[in-house]
Amino acid sequence: MSGQLLQFGGSLLAILALAWLAHRLGLGGDTRIRDEAHLRELAEEALCGFDPVEIALDRAGVGGLARNAQGRVMLLRRHGAHFASRLLDNHLHxxxxxxxxxxxxGERRFDRVILDLGDQAPAWAASLRRL
Known part of the structure; x- marks a missing residue:
């Protein structure tokens, strides 16, 4: 009986240690884009010097679009506990x-993204079709 309690205690300790490590590494969680400033930070991290002049955020905060002064458009989407980004070109749907x-x-690994942009959706759709 004491061997089983010792094994149970060791297992519990190992689980707690793994949970603590996952928390320290920032794994899991419900990461979302908080606001326009956060999206600007993410765009700058993704591509140094990318300075958005126009932004559209998904209502749930799981993605967004950013356009810079040169007309380049970046798509950001949640990927696990982090965000992935792509510059959009004329090969898009x-x-x-x-x-x-x-x-x-058009990239299999990035897949398609559905963004709830509210009233901004038609304007962004029209501008992306012109790329």
Missing amino acids: VRLDRHLLEVGT
């Missing part, structure tokens, strides 16, 4: 469904 904008980059 854009589909509008009311307030939802579906953007596909």
